[in-house]
Amino acid sequence: MTRKSEAAGRSTIRDVAARAGVSASTVSRVLAGDYPVSAAARGRVLRAVRELDYVADARAKAVAGVGTPTLAFVLEDITGPSFAHMAHGVEREAARLGHLSLVCSTDGDVRRELEFIEMMRAQRAAAVILVGGAADTPEYRERTGRIADSLASAGSRLVLCGRPPLGPGAPVTVIEYDNEGGAYALVAHVLAQGHRRVLFLGGKPDHTTAMGRERGYLAAHRARGLEPDPALLLHGDFTRDSGHRLIRRALAAGLEFSAVVAATDMVAAGALTALHEAGLGVPGDVSLAGYDDIPFARDLHPALTTVHVPYEELGRLAVRTALGHGEESAAEHLLLGTHVVVRDSVAAHGGH
Amino acid sequence: MTRKSEAAGRSTIRDVAARAGVSASTVSRVLAGDYPVSAAARGRVLRAVRELDYVADARAKAVAGVGTPTLAFVLEDITGPSFAHMAHGVEREAARLGHLSLVCSTDGDVRRELEFIEMMRAQRAAAVILVGGAADTPEYRERTGRIADSLASAGSRLVLCGRPPLGPGAPVTVIEYDNEGGAYALVAHVLAQGHRRVLFLGGKPDHTTAMGRERGYLAAHRARGLEPDPALLLHGDFTRDSGHRLIRRALAAGLEFSAVVAATDMVAAGALTALHEAGLGVPGDVSLAGYDDIPFARDLHPALTTVHVPYEELGRLAVRTALGHGEESAAEHLLLGTHVVVRDSVAAHGGH
DNA sequence: GTCCCGTCGGGAACCGGTTGGCGTTCTCAG
DNA sequence: CTGAGAACGCCAACCGGTTCCCGACGGGAC
Numbered sequence: 176m177t178r179k180s181e182a183a184g185r186s187t188i189r190d191v192a193a194r195a196g197v198s199a200s201t202v203s204r205v206l207a208g209d210y211p212v213s214a215a216a217r218g219r220v221l222r223a224v225r226e227l228d229y230v231a232d233a234r235a236k237a238v239a240g241v242g243t244p245t246l247a248f249v250l251e252d253i254t255g256p257s258f259a260h261m262a263h264g265v266e267r268e269a270a271r272l273g274h275l276s277l278v279c280s281t282d283g284d285v286r287r288e289l290e291f292i293e294m295m296r297a298q299r300a301a302a303v304i305l306v307g308g309a310a311d312t313p314e315y316r317e318r319t320g321r322i323a324d325s326l327a328s329a330g331s332r333l334v335l336c337g338r339p340p341l342g343p344g345a346p347v348t349v350i351e352y353d354n355e356g357g358a359y360a361l362v363a364h365v366l367a368q369g370h371r372r373v374l375f376l377g378g379k380p381d382h383t384t385a386m387g388r389e390r391g392y393l394a395a396h397r398a399r400g401l402e403p404d405p406a407l408l409l410h411g412d413f414t415r416d417s418g419h420r421l422i423r424r425a426l427a428a429g430l431e432f433s434a435v436v437a438a439t440d441m442v443a444a445g446a447l448t449a450l451h452e453a454g455l456g457v458p459g460d461v462s463l464a465g466y467d468d469i470p471f472a473r474d475l476h477p478a479l480t481t482v483h484v485p486y487e488e489l490g491r492l493a494v495r496t497a498l499g500h501g502e503e504s505a506a507e508h509l510l511l512g513t514h515v516v517v518r519d520s521v522a523a524h525g526g527h
Numbered sequence: 528m529t530r531k532s533e534a535a536g537r538s539t540i541r542d543v544a545a546r547a548g549v550s551a552s553t554v555s556r557v558l559a560g561d562y563p564v565s566a567a568a569r570g571r572v573l574r575a576v577r578e579l580d581y582v583a584d585a586r587a588k589a590v591a592g593v594g595t596p597t598l599a600f601v602l603e604d605i606t607g608p609s610f611a612h613m614a615h616g617v618e619r620e621a622a623r624l625g626h627l628s629l630v631c632s633t634d635g636d637v638r639r640e641l642e643f644i645e646m647m648r649a650q651r652a653a654a655v656i657l658v659g660g661a662a663d664t665p666e667y668r669e670r671t672g673r674i675a676d677s678l679a680s681a682g683s684r685l686v687l688c689g690r691p692p693l694g695p696g697a698p699v700t701v702i703e704y705d706n707e708g709g710a711y712a713l714v715a716h717v718l719a720q721g722h723r724r725v726l727f728l729g730g731k732p733d734h735t736t737a738m739g740r741e742r743g744y745l746a747a748h749r750a751r752g753l754e755p756d757p758a759l760l761l762h763g764d765f766t767r768d769s770g771h772r773l774i775r776r777a778l779a780a781g782l783e784f785s786a787v788v789a790a791t792d793m794v795a796a797g798a799l800t801a802l803h804e805a806g807l808g809v810p811g812d813v814s815l816a817g818y819d820d821i822p823f824a825r826d827l828h829p830a831l832t833t834v835h836v837p838y839e840e841l842g843r844l845a846v847r848t849a850l851g852h853g854e855e856s857a858a859e860h861l862l863l864g865t866h867v868v869v870r871d872s873v874a875a876h877g878g879h
Numbered sequence: 880g881t882c883c884c885g886t887c888g889g890g891a892a893c894c895g896g897t898t899g900g901c902g903t904t905c906t907c908a909g
Numbered sequence: 910c911t912g913a914g915a916a917c918g919c920c921a922a923c924c925g926g927t928t929c930c931c932g933a934c935g936g937g938a939c
Binding site for chain 4: 589
């Protein structure tokens with residue numbers, strides 16, 4: 176009883192073959208359904224498969240060159256609403272295209288990101304999608320460029336989704352949204368309401384998403400011939416606690432401002448609570464705006480004016496272009512639009 | 528030039544061997560690092576690996592019986608905050624234990640869930656984690672039981688995380704939280720504030736998570752000798768829109784209530800907005816409570832009283848027990864505690 | 880100068896599938 | 910009754926690794 180493998184246990188194609196009284200090739204062909212097989216043999220094979228509850232080993236198929244391709248996406252933290260929406264888009268589109276999705280949270284740790292990408296190369300993933308902003312240093316470009324080459328030469332592809340593009344020539348697909356433009360439009364809207372001292376609750380310096388929004392903030396001011404007080408540019412991270420803390424500190428420091436633009440809806444949520452706690456009315460005493468248009472933005476009180484970003488679509492596009500399906504496959508750099516969603520948290524300055 | 532494979536392209540272990548002037552076995556051994564290999568040979572192999580940018584094919588390793596195990600988790604929608612937190616816990620713990628994580632969103636589609644699980648069996652995943660509530664029908668138990676057997680006989684394991692357990696005997700690991708108990712405590716708190724007509728914004732009938740919370744609602748009433756008006760039990764789903772709609776309808780129908788308990792923080796958020804839109808103050812005119820304690824609950828205005836559920840820990844435990852690590856590996860059924868978080872959205876009936 | 884043992888490396892079988900090529904059998908026309 | 914051609918099924922090679930087993934070589938002890 177060398178390998179009877181009985182009823183239980185992972186049975187192999189040979190077990191099935193033996194039970195059906197045919198060769199392994201025949202079993203394979205019955206299952207594949209391409210090659211002609213006599214009805215009698217097919218029946219016996221099918222029955223054996225059912226009785227043994229046999230499922231072909233996907234890894235072995237993969238080695239043999241058939242089988243479900245895999246797609247990987249790595250993000251900082253699935254818990255962030257915008258990440259979650261991108262992830263959802265990626266996963267849904269991948270599934271639609273018959274791919275499996277591997278995830279990895281890096282918690283912002285570059286080393287973990289690197290390790291995971293290396294694993295994905297070993298897995299022969301069809302594509303690796305890097306999601307979300309990052310520090311755009313020369314080192315980042317160099318490192319990411321190497322990864323892109325490495326992946327490309329292994330027949331895979333690197334996709335940057337809402338992440339700083341590399342120089343031209345790198346074998347990379349980039350899907351971005353108009354990050355700076357959204358911030359520009361939003362801040363322009365705030366300024367149009369008469370606000371002149373607009374506090375900006377930013378993210379980590381040199382984090383591209385944060386910086387893009389900050390650039391939009393500055394550009395909107397300059398377009399009106401205004402030069403914002405540098406003291407109004409605060410830095411933290413993209414969490415609600417950061418927004419809460421930043422506002423408390425600004426208030427404690429006696430900083431003057433009539434409006435707050437947060438780099439993120441999450442940050443705005445924390446900021447809103449801090450303002451409330453300080454007895455400040457929004458938008459009566461101070462106006463507030465966010466960025467991302469997460470579903471919750473509507474349920475803050477007042478409903479948050481923010482910038483809508485098509486996160487889910489971003490994810491879908493990322494996998495579609497990566498896999499070369501769809502007409503956008505030709506393009507290697509896509510830019511999706513954003514737009515301001517006006518709700519109730521921004522009012523005219525000095526307004527009643 | 529049969530398979531020179533040049534600089535580019537997925538190089539095989541044989542390519543490396545050829546370039547280093549050794550056999551494939553030696554390359555394998557150098558990379559594995561177990562077997563003694565002369566310094567000279569090792570050096571040549573390492574250099575060849577570097578020059579070819581070689582990474583061993585993880586799928587082939589898997590077939591040969593070594594290599595990174597995989598773990599799968601399937602949930603309804605990664606976009607829901609509580610799901611996202613469980614997912615995060617699962618992924619982080621899996622990574623810590625050296626596993627890869629495959630995800631699948633089912634959007635509540637049972638067929639998709641089934642398909643995915645079958646794929647996971649083919650992938651020889653170490654464990655499949657089913658996350659989130661489901662309709663607990665006899666058919667569900669039967670089907671899930673079959674899956675559990677099937678997975679078990681393939682050396683894998685099914686884990687139900689916050690999902691209805693099966694009968695005893697099924698080869699399943701169950702990680703739950705005290706769903707009903709949390710609702711009981713929450714509603715008891717509301718009743719203790721003097722409220723007698725408490726509207727319950729539930730989920731789909733026969734969805735276990737929703738029903739568990741509903742049971743808690745009822746039990747808390749009965750413990751006080753109260754029998755709630757059946758008209759106060761509303762059903763929808765777990766989205767913010769559902770909460771919004773339900774409140775609007777209840778108000779339009781002239782339903783009387785002094786407090787609202789929502790089955791979910793998301794639902795509570797929608798309900799809160801609907802109440803505000805109707806000119807009702809919270810908690811002045813009506814009290815409101817949620818369930819899940821998602822980070823945003825603090826930033827609603829008023830800050831939401833809710834039930835804290837250790838979602839991330841739930842995810843971590845799921846993989847730990849599934850993989851048989853840790854002391855809890857022996858247990859096959861774990862129940863995590865929940866607790867009420869009192870904030871500002873529930874006030875005494877009749878006001879101060 | 881042998882003998883022996885330890886170190887090192889290669890050949891080959893194996894993991895669990897797929898598939899090309901070829902021989903066998905069946906069928907039907909001539 | 911025979912020969913051609915189609916239908917069918919098995920053998921063996923292959924995918925890309927790992928590892929058992931054994932032979933070769935070199936050095937130290939006697």
